[in-house]
Amino acid sequence: MTEFAAPLLDVRSDTVTRPTAAMRRAMADAEVGDDVLDGDPTTRRLEAVVAERLGKERALFFPSGSMANQAAIWVQSTPGTELLLDADAHIIHWEIAATAALCGVQVRPIRGAGSVFRAADLAAGIRAPSIHAIEPSMVCLENTHNGAGGAVTPLNELRALASVARGVYLPVHLDGARLWNAAVATGTSLADFAACADTVMVSFSKGLGAPVGACLVGPADVIARAHRARKRFGGGMRQTGILAAGALYAVDHHFDRLADDHEAATYLARLVDGVGGARVIMPDTNIVMIDLPRPCADDVVARAAALGVRISKWHNSRVRAVAHLDAPIGLIAEHGPKIAQALADALA
Numbered sequence: 001m002t003e004f005a006a007p008l009l010d011v012r013s014d015t016v017t018r019p020t021a022a023m024r025r026a027m028a029d030a031e032v033g034d035d036v037l038d039g040d041p042t043t044r045r046l047e048a049v050v051a052e053r054l055g056k057e058r059a060l061f062f063p064s065g066s067m068a069n070q071a072a073i074w075v076q077s078t079p080g081t082e083l084l085l086d087a088d089a090h091i092i093h094w095e096i097a098a099t100a101a102l103c104g105v106q107v108r109p110i111r112g113a114g115s116v117f118r119a120a121d122l123a124a125g126i127r128a129p130s131i132h133a134i135e136p137s138m139v140c141l142e143n144t145h146n147g148a149g150g151a152v153t154p155l156n157e158l159r160a161l162a163s164v165a166r167g168v169y170l171p172v173h174l175d176g177a178r179l180w181n182a183a184v185a186t187g188t189s190l191a192d193f194a195a196c197a198d199t200v201m202v203s204f205s206k207g208l209g210a211p212v213g214a215c216l217v218g219p220a221d222v223i224a225r226a227h228r229a230r231k232r233f234g235g236g237m238r239q240t241g242i243l244a245a246g247a248l249y250a251v252d253h254h255f256d257r258l259a260d261d262h263e264a265a266t267y268l269a270r271l272v273d274g275v276g277g278a279r280v281i282m283p284d285t286n287i288v289m290i291d292l293p294r295p296c297a298d299d300v301v302a303r304a305a306a307l308g309v310r311i312s313k314w315h316n317s318r319v320r321a322v323a324h325l326d327a328p329i330g331l332i333a334e335h336g337p338k339i340a341q342a343l344a345d346a347l348a
Contacts, residue, residue, distance in 0.1 A: 008308035009335035011268075014261070014286060014324035017209040023249045030245035034238050035061075042241030046248045047215060053251070054200055055191030056217035060226055061244060063235055065177045065214040068201040070098045071229035072173045072216055073138065076199065079104030081137035084125055084165075087111040088147035090175055091140055102233070105137070115148040115281075119160035126168060139165040141197065142175040144182045150265075150287030150322075152182045155192055162196040172196065177203040177214070181285040184258040198222065207258050207286060208250035209325040212243045254325065261286040264323035268336050275340045276347030288321045289314065296346050303342035309335055311342075 010016050019027065033040045043061050051059040062068040069091055077083060083099060085091060087109035091099065099105045110117050110125035117125075127133045141161055145151045153161070158174075165172045174197035176182075183190050194200045199218035204210035216226055230236065237243075265283040273280040277293040292300065295316035304311050314320045321339065323332065 007305070007310045009327060009331055009338075010310040011288075011321040011323065011327050011332070012310050012312040013320075014206040014209075014322045017205075017325045019211050019246055020209070020325075022253070023210070023246050026249040027242050027245045030241040032239040032241035035240040036236045036238060040239060040241040040244065042248070043244040046244040046251075049248065049251060050202065050215045051217050053190050054194040054202070054217045056194060056200070057220040058223040059215045059217040060223050060230065061240060061247075062201075062214045062216060062230060063212060063237060063243075065175070065201050065203040065205075066095045066098065067230065067233055067235050068214045068216040068226075069095065069140075069173070069175055070102055071226040071233065071235075072199040072201065072218070073099055073105060073140070074103045074229045075222055075225040076171045076173065077103055077105045077137040078135075081135050082106045082108045083138050083140050084108050084110060084122060084136050084170070085140040086117045086142060086145065086147075088116075088145070089140065089142050090146050090177070091142075093147065106134070108134075108136070115151050116142075116145045116153055117161075118157055119164050122161055122164045126164075136168070136170055138173065139170050140173045140175060142177075143193065144178040144185075144285050144287075146178070146287065149281040149289035149320075150178065150181065150283055150285035152185055152284045154186060155188045155196075158193060158196040171198045173198065174200040176200045178206055178285065180255055181207055181258050181262070184256070185262055185285050199226075204247035204250050207261055207324060208247070208254045210243075210246040210250040213247045215247075257325075258286070260328065261323040261325070264327065264329035264332050265321075267329055268321060268323065268332050268339070271336050272340045272343060275343040278343050278347065286323045288323070290319045290321070290343070292317045292319070292343075293347065299346040300342050303346050304339055307338040307342060309338045309342070311339060
């Protein structure tokens with residue numbers, strides 16, 4: 001089966017969004033400077049806005065969330081130690097072992113009793129001190145949790161996780177690539193979520209719809225060291241204001257509308273749940289994980305593509321669809337039944 005060059009609906013990820021016309025104008029008109037030499041003025045404005053919204057001293061613009069995550073680990077962990085984090089965390093599965101290759105740190109995956117780990121799971125996963133055991137140096141959290149279908153860890157549980165970490169003097173980093181979605185879904189402020197961690201990464205290129213970029217926020221001294229890490233990782237960029245202007249526009253104009261994506265995801269989840277024996281993890285936010293009764297994800301993806309709809313394979317028995325700016329509920333209502341058809345045909 002061949003894929004359409006121009007799909008009727010592309011819900012592989014919220015990263016496929018394209019800049020709106022107004023965002024493109026903001027980018028074209030951006031005031032720029034050499035960010036490596038002097039600091040780009042538009043990028044400085046973005047960093048100030050993000051730091052204020054998350055209640056942290058300073059923010060630093062990165063080309064990607066993965067680089068920002070790794071910079072946070074590089075400056076807050078110690079080589080030869082381990083990170084404690086959820087077993088399905090993005091940092092473990094989707095950053096190609098950067099913690100080992102770049103930071104000299106191994107990961108200790110902690111499997112939670114539920115879809116994501118909780119404070120009790122983290123406490124149980126901390127090794128007893130021993131001359132023979134590797135020492136932990138950091139805890140990493142994720143909110144929303146991509147691998148768990150955009151699940152939100154609520155504020156009280158995030159605070160409990162942070163309390164466990166701080167009780168054993170471990171810094172906490174929050175992979176908040178979709179923290180915007182968590183805030184909109186729960187009504188919890190970004191600053192309250194961010195207060196649970198020493199450093200936080202937020203992405204602009206997912207639900208907010210900007211083409212590129214992320215910010216790392218935290219204490220000024222930590223971010224100053226992260227600036228050096230960004231340089232070492234090759235993340236120093238020049239006229240970044242063109243990119244930062246898109247992110248600024250997204251923060252100002254696309255934050256509140258994330259609720260529309262959550263509604264669209266719920267609509268799609270109800271549409272396909274049970275088709276051919278498939279089961280859906282009902283979404284907290286904008287990600288729909290569809291669990292298949294047997295390993296045929298490649299077939300489902302191919303059949304959907306032949307019908308003009310692009311979804312993604314998560315693993316052999318799971319496919320994923322993500323609602324976003326370019327996949328509103330009307331478009332999902334029109335073309336979502338094709339996903340149901342692909343499921344029914346593949347699972348017949």
